[in-house]
Amino acid sequence: MESSSALLILVACVIVALLVFAAVKLMRAHLSELRDIGINEDVKAVTAAAEPEVVAEKSDAARTLLEAQEIIVVPGFGMGVSRAQFQLAALAASLAEMGKSVRFAIHPAAGRMPGHMNILLDEAEVPHTAVFDLEHINGRFSACDLALIVGANDVVNPAAREDVNCPNYGMPVLDTDKARQVLAIKRGQGNGYSSINNPLFTRDNVRMIYGDAREILQNLLDEVKSHQDSPAGT
Ligand code: NAP
Numbered sequence: 001m002e003s004s005s006a007l008l009i010l011v012a013c014v015i016v017a018l019l020v021f022a023a024v025k026l027m028r029a030h031l032s033e034l035r036d037i038g039i040n041e042d043v044k045a046v047t048a049a050a051e052p053e054v055v056a057e058k059s060d061a062a063r064t065l066l067e068a069q070e071i072i073v074v075p076g077f078g079m080g081v082s083r084a085q086f087q088l089a090a091l092a093a094s095l096a097e098m099g100k101s102v103r104f105a106i107h108p109a110a111g112r113m114p115g116h117m118n119i120l121l122d123e124a125e126v127p128h129t130a131v132f133d134l135e136h137i138n139g140r141f142s143a144c145d146l147a148l149i150v151g152a153n154d155v156v157n158p159a160a161r162e163d164v165n166c167p168n169y170g171m172p173v174l175d176t177d178k179a180r181q182v183l184a185i186k187r188g189q190g191n192g193y194s195s196i197n198n199p200l201f202t203r204d205n206v207r208m209i210y211g212d213a214r215e216i217l218q219n220l221l222d223e224v225k226s227h228q229d230s231p232a233g234t
Contacts (some may be wrong), residue, residue, distance in 0.1 A: 052189070052201045052208045058216070061183055061197065061209050062223035063090075068145035068181070072103045074174050075117050076110050077193065078151015078186055079213055087217035088150055089124035092223050096130075102128050105137045105174050107155035112193075138175050147179035151213045153192030156184075158200050168194055182206040185213050 039215060041117050050178060055061045065071070079085060092102045104126060110117045121131060149156055158177045159166035177200050184201060188210055191197065204212060209216050 022150055050202060053206065053207075054208045054210060055183070058219050059223060061207075062220050063185060063226070064146060064181060064207075065095060065148070065220065065224060066098075066227060068100065070140075070144040071095060071103070071146045071148060072141060072144050072176075072179065073102065073104045073120065074149045074152050074176055075104065075106070076150065076152020076155055077112060077116075078153075080111055080116060080120055080151070082151060082213035083110075084150060084213035084217050085120040085124040085126075087221055089121065089126045091217055091221045091224060092126065092130070094221065094228060098212070098228065103132055103137060105132055105134065105141075107134050107152070107172075107174050110152060110155045114136055120133060134172060134174060138172075141175045142178040144179050145181065147176035147182045148216070149184040149186075151181065151186055152218070153186070153190075153198055154194045154196065155192075155197045156200055157192075157194075157196060157204075159196065159198065165201075167196055176200065177203055177205070180205065185208060185209045185211070185216050187212060194231060 006231065012135065053093070055064075074090065075085070088178045091099065092104070096102045104117075104121060106117050106121075111120075118131065122128075154168065154173075154175075155158060156159075156174050156176045157166070157168060158175070159167040160172065160173045182200070182203070182205055184206060186208070189201075201208060
């Protein structure tokens with residue numbers, strides 16, 4: 001009698017142990033599934049955040065220019081590479097003729113030598129009264145409708161202002177990220193002189209126009225001029 005109850009207790013213990021083992025296994029499987037989903041969501045979020053928004057059509061960019069009232073243009077090294085200053089000056093003049101405020105913001109380190117941008121804009125006969133140094137224009141970005149970046153990268157990198165781990169942290173930059181909208185012209189996702197990632201180009205208020213600056217600005221100029229020359233300016 002004693003040995004049969006001992007056997008019963010042993011069998012009961014084995015069953016309980018098996019049940020506990022099965023429950024732990026199930027829980028582990030569930031937890032690792034949840035963890036995988038979490039990781040995948042994180043990866044998706046990072047991938048999604050890393051893709052810049054590109055303007056769908058060139059005419060979208062022209063429309064954005066035509067709708068803006070206050071525009072600040074930021075030229076950089078890429079404008080010089082492309083020799084796009086003449087198209088940029090003509091575009092700015094056309095927009096100014098329509099009654100818009102069009103100003104140029106010059107970072108002291110833009111391009112590859114001191115005064116590089118000023119020389120190029122001067123060559124294209126941009127009026128000096130439309131050209132402003134960083135300290136005189138930086139406060140205007142938050143009030144402007146549109147920042148138009150032409151081949152600039154390091155000088156508009158908000159990480160230099162926001163990210164203590166950024167190698168350029170502490171270097172003053174042009175605060176284009178504070179503008180209501182930003183259009184950035186560059187050929188692709190190439191870095192600037194510093195080879196530092198620029199988080200500006202994936203911000204919500206920023207759209208990219210990929211291609212050579214001169215060609216893109218010529219297209220924009222043609223679109224803006226055809227609007228200007230149309231009977232009702234429509
Ligand atoms: P940047 O950081 O060198 O960026 C220029 C951008 O222009 C590139 O990211 C490139 O992107 C784009 N680009 C090149 N060719 C182009 C083309 N044909 N059409 C359109 N885009 C083009 O220039 P930055 O913002 O002017 O900054 C200047 C940098 O140079 C700073 O890091 C500064 O410290 C350094 N620096 C300045 C001096 C000076 O005295 N000014 C001297 C030495 C060094 P894609 O490849 O994607 O097109």
